[in-house]
Amino acid sequence: MTITAELQSISSQDGDGSIAKGIHREVITFSAVGVNAGAGIGAVNYQLKPDQSGALIVFNSLTGNLVTLPTPVRGMWFEFINQIAATSVETKVITNDITAEFILGSVIQGSATITQSMDVFTADGTSNHVSISMNVHTAATGGAVGNHFIMTAISATQWYIKGMLQVSGGDATDPFAAS
Amino acid sequence: MTIASEVERLDTGDSEGCKYRGGHREVLTPTQTDLIPYILKVEESGALCLSGSAEGAAWTLPSAEAGLWYEFGATVSVTSTEVYSVTTASGDFIKGVIVGGNLTADSSGDVFTGDGSTHVTITSNGGTTGGLIGDSFVLTAISDTIWVVTQGVNVGSGTNATPFA
Helix, strand or coil: CCCCCCCCCCCCCCCCCEECCCEECCEEEECCCCCCCCCCECCCCEECCHHHCCCEEEECCCCCEEEECCCCCCCCEEEEEECCCCCCCCEEEECCCCCCCEEEEEEEEEECCCCCCCEEEEEECCCCCCEEEECCCCCCCCCCCCCEEEEEECCCCEEEEEEEEEECCCCCCCCEECC | CCCCCCCEECCCCCCCCEECCCCCCCEECCCCCCCCCEECCHHHCCCEEEECCCCCEEEECCCCCCCCEEEEEECCCCCCCCCEEEECCCCCEEEEEEEEEECCCCCCCEEEEEECCCCCEEEECCECCECCCCCEEEEEECCCCEEEEEEEEEEECCCCCCCEC
16 A cells, blocks of 8 residues: 655644644754765765755855755745855856756845945846855855855746845855856 | 644744855746736745846735745836736834835935835836836734735836835
8 A cells, every 4th residue: 555645734624724833944054064064075076855844044154155946846946045144256056957947036146335236136047047056255245254154945947036145245146147 | 533733833942043054035926917916825935036028016914923925026127107016914014114216316315114004015117116127025914914025126217105005
């Protein structure tokens, strides 16, 4: 006998919704030390898992970060923030299959040192945009402290992104890429 | 016998709260246009409500009740002759700010405010008030009459204008 795997549901679907008081989120920190020491930092990829959906991913590495999303399942979501800025290397989040899974949406981005610097960048949901790559030092693509964005799977092929990125200097530059 | 209707709870009511690991959100992508309103339900609170038509969309919120929240976004740019909008139920108002930005102009950002007393609609027109791919904002009810807007970014073109009305 095969038992169909289905996601557990909190609500009994009675129409009233549900309350989750005092909810605690999962927090996953990528750092040189701690629970995930070494994982997801520099060029060492960290593969996010479906059961980590809803987690807050904290970038806390001076040597950058590399995180791969799971295969998108509608409703899955992850939030990312920069606790510190990497010192010259990129912080990157990429889809699991760059030939079939894409990013759609927008981020706004501004400089902490330039007034009226805010700009808007869009990911078009095609193979043009499969990653968000932020390098606060060499490319002005974001990645400064306080950088934050959310990615929500809206289908089996697309992640919807929204966020606010920050650079420390220079004109804001498009963080979305095709690889 | 009458059985009282109560909202289900994930926590047990003690002081330690609860965990909700691996949670997946509800994503609403109805087929609609700006002429066919989608009336959101209480049980859809927490959903990501996406407008996926160049012909726009019209979302209607349920009556405000503290704690209800919805996130809105656009996966397809609305054309300049259409709109996508979110409107409160009668007697409810919108308060908060949305940042508007122009995709083709550097340093184009501007901030617009919903006053919580006259503003009942957020409208993106595919131009100055937003409505292009990537629009996004969250509306959360903080009382039985007020929705606050947070995390608001409207992506548009031309000189940004207020989306509140």
